[in-house]
Amino acid sequence: MEKSFKKYQRQISLPGFGQAKQQQLFDAKILVIGAGGLGCPALLYLAAAGVGEIGIIDFDTIEESNLHRQILFEPNDIGILKTEIAQQKLSAKFPDSKIISYPFLFQESNAFELISNYDLVIDGSDNFTTRYLVDEVCQQLNKPWVYGSVSRFEGQVAVFNYPDKNGTKSLYTDLFPTPPKEGSILNCAEAGVIGVLPGIIGTLQANEAIKIITGLGTPLANKLLTYHSLFNRFYETKIGLNQSEVKREDTFENPSGLLDNLRTDLNELDVQLMQLLVKRNTLVSKLAEPKIALNLGLVQPEQWKTSLEKRLLEAENLGISKEYIEQIFSLIHQESITEQKKIYDRK
């Protein structure tokens, strides 16, 4: 059947979208692992967007307790394979998408072959064995994958093995290097889950997949997004080494480059130190007015003694030489007096 752009007019008319992006979606092949709370909304929105080929892998059958969040299924479907019903419903609703079902467990023996047939993987599974396997196989086959997972009222989303603007890629193992102790992190059956939460997270996963396929926007590469549905807290954190650490690792075999990088870092640090000193001077100047109002002298030897003692104690904790710190703070103290004296002299 010839696909019509007309059906997708409302997204084609978006700025930067056009028929070219729609064609990229028509040509895209996405594998969704797990047709559960995350998989169902992701599948619905991917097919609705016109993704050309969608594979669904899940070995499980539908249970009554799935229905409040696995929105492809209804009471009549209980006991039937998830992949079978998902394929039927998605094909009927979105005939432009070719839906392929794999009614078995995603495991080492089939992971490589399955993923190699697709451009991108969405992981909607509920266990660490699957997640670490997806991570490993996607790395080997150089495929991006979209991670999503939920814990009670919270969800996480990230894009792995996909370059960010600097060309840096990260993996799930860069974020969580080792699987947690068996049973220490709860799944939905153990922890409970409100249906709308995987709905939101699965939809975010579909959105990341569409961004990667079309090249629109900034995918969550090298970032972990956490969403808390009760407080509406979206929290994004960067994964992987920070830039200075990356530079250092890259140049370890190249001593002159390493030296340059270290000197650049030192320069930056020195500028920051000076900026802090300026900030300190501003603060110190503010001391003068209330001191004058209280008829206090310019220099308060007791005050200085107490704060120096504190500095020296901190120096010991920080493992830095006390003599060095005392010298620096003596200079800083002198500068404080000079700054305040300017104001005292004006009065």
Add this chain to the structure above:
Amino acid sequence: MKIQVLAFGQILDITQKDSWEEEGILNLNQLQEKLWNDYPALKEISFVFSINKQISKDGALLSDGCEVALLPPFSGG
């Protein structure tokens, strides 16, 4: 020196508060010790630290006013 600590996922279930202040903590090792002491159940949960929205390694130094997020992996799907 004060830092702000944020809890996520099962960590939040244990601490029962999503953010709080800690004082006099200089690095992540010290923070981990303090957390394990205050909430022994955290010893059973694996999680990573993020300092000012950047995942950070064990022992990383903290600075005054920084924000440290405690991020466990989630499992539900």
